[in-house]
Amino acid sequence: MVEWKDEYSVGIKLIDSQHKKLLTIAKKLMILISTSESFDHSEEAANIYAELVSYTKEHLAFEERLMLLNGYEGFIEHKLQHDQFIASMDELAKMDMEYNQREAILSMLTFVSEWIVDHIQGTDVKYKGQLKELS
Numbered sequence: 001m002v003e004w005k006d007e008y009s010v011g012i013k014l015i016d017s018q019h020k021k022l023l024t025i026a027k028k029l030m031i032l033i034s035t036s037e038s039f040d041h042s043e044e045a046a047n048i049y050a051e052l053v054s055y056t057k058e059h060l061a062f063e064e065r066l067m068l069l070n071g072y073e074g075f076i077e078h079k080l081q082h083d084q085f086i087a088s089m090d091e092l093a094k095m096d097m098e099y100n101q102r103e104a105i106l107s108m109l110t111f112v113s114e115w116i117v118d119h120i121q122g123t124d125v126k127y128k129g130q131l132k133e134l135s
């Protein structure tokens with residue numbers, strides 16, 4: 001779920017490495033919930049999640065700039081997906097992790113990692129070969 005696969009490549013090194021970093025941060029959440037259940041992880045989980053939200057925003061903004069600079073025709077549709085995802089991520093951040101901590105973290109993790117992978121494979125791939133990396 002949070003492992004990078006070569007088939008996720010969009011052919012742009014910088015974006016691939018950003019996607020890898022997103023999955024790496026998501027993996028930290030996964031490792032956290034795989035550890036002892038009796039230990040309280042809510043603060044640590046909230047910190048990792050905040051890191052994930054912040055890096056996601058940075059990455060999506062980068063992708064959007066690259067699309068605009070390349071005059072990419074699918075920009076509006078693509079940006080809409082980004083905006084909706086950011087809204088969902090911000091909404092999830094309000095989740096009470098103290099209550100049923102494991103479930104809360106797991107549902108965050110599942111939603112976010114599935115969205116990232118689906119978005120890469122369903123939407124980001126559409127710009128494959130159409131965007132030039134900035135030098």
Ligand SMILES: [Fe+2]
Pocket residue numbers: 063078082119123124
């Ligand atoms: Fe995207």
